[in-house]
Amino acid sequence: MKYISVKEFAEKYGISERTARNYCATNKIEGAFLMGKTWNIPEDAALPSRKSSVKKMMPLLAILREQQQMKLKGGIYHRTQIDLTYNSNHIEGSRLTHEQTRYIFETNTIGVTDESINVDDIIETTNHFRCIDLIIERAEEKLSETFIKELHRILKSGTSDSRKDWFAVGEYKRLPNEVGGRETCLPEDVSKEMKTLLKEYKAKKQKSFDDILDLHHRFECIHPFQDGNGRVGRLIMFKECLANGHVPFIITDDLKMFYYRGLQQWPGIKGYLRDTCLTAQDRYKVLLEYYRVESK
Numbered sequence: 001m002k003y004i005s006v007k008e009f010a011e012k013y014g015i016s017e018r019t020a021r022n023y024c025a026t027n028k029i030e031g032a033f034l035m036g037k038t039w040n041i042p043e044d045a046a047l048p049s050r051k052s053s054v055k056k057m058m059p060l061l062a063i064l065r066e067q068q069q070m071k072l073k074g075g076i077y078h079r080t081q082i083d084l085t086y087n088s089n090h091i092e093g094s095r096l097t098h099e100q101t102r103y104i105f106e107t108n109t110i111g112v113t114d115e116s117i118n119v120d121d122i123i124e125t126t127n128h129f130r131c132i133d134l135i136i137e138r139a140e141e142k143l144s145e146t147f148i149k150e151l152h153r154i155l156k157s158g159t160s161d162s163r164k165d166w167f168a169v170g171e172y173k174r175l176p177n178e179v180g181g182r183e184t185c186l187p188e189d190v191s192k193e194m195k196t197l198l199k200e201y202k203a204k205k206q207k208s209f210d211d212i213l214d215l216h217h218r219f220e221c222i223h224p225f226q227d228g229n230g231r232v233g234r235l236i237m238f239k240e241c242l243a244n245g246h247v248p249f250i251i252t253d254d255l256k257m258f259y260y261r262g263l264q265q266w267p268g269i270k271g272y273l274r275d276t277c278l279t280a281q282d283r284y285k286v287l288l289e290y291y292r293v294e295s296k
Contacts (some may be wrong), residue, residue: 003040031176059294184223249280
């Protein structure tokens with residue numbers, strides 16, 4: 001079988017090379033495969049049909065996927081990986097600095113340091129980078145228990161927790177836990193509650209920004225895993241924003257206490273969490289403007 005390049009495929013069907021690469025990256029061109037950094041497309045491959053019922057991919061998602069494939073440094077993908085990983089881990093107690101997080105992402109080393117560094121902080125940082133890649137690659141996939149468990153498995157693999165018999169990596173918790181002094185769902189009820197949550201969420205044809213925040217609040221109340229719930233929950237929010245045409249956001253350290261208050265008050269006063277997340281969204285929009293990425 002003969003193969004053609006992305007450029008040749010794009011010229012053949014009158015589309016942009018970026019669109020052609022995205023079709024390859026999302027498995028929409030049968031038989032296309034990546035060799036090194038080059039996509040090879042069967043010469044007789046057809047142009048994927050565009051069904052009216054299929055949502056148009058966010059420009060941001062398309063660019064994140066393209067830069068991810070290119071392993072491009074200095075772009076929005078690179079910045080998102082570092083900022084989202086640093087802030088989400090820092091909220092949960094990681095002592096790595098933003099600069100150390102950036103260094104790990106760029107060099108896969110921690111660099112020279114005089115201070116002691118928790119090995120788990122390093123492992124969870126590299127694992128979080130992989131989680132972000134997963135939500136970019138599978139952003140449009142319907143949210144499922146299997147996908148959520150996969151995020152947790154990746155995040156906690158290789159950590160000291162993963163060596164504990166009672167800690168279930170990639171599986172729901174076995175022991176009761178709490179968050180912020182509040183009781184959470186008991187282990188024996190987690191599976192049922194998660195199924196109910198996802199069923200009700202999927203039933204919403206158009207997921208609004210508030211729907212995604214409500215999903216996050218209910219997920220954190222269930223607290224399905226022994227540890228890592230906050231990070232998995234924020235990854236899910238980022239994914240669902242990308243999937244449903246909403247600009248995603250990153251909760252930074254200065255917004256942490258407002259974020260916690262918003263989660264606690266969500267059932268009664270939705271404005272606290274909504275305003276905090278909209279503030280974070282506005283900051284991400286500034287990044288998009290700098291990198292000249294359309295927000296819609």
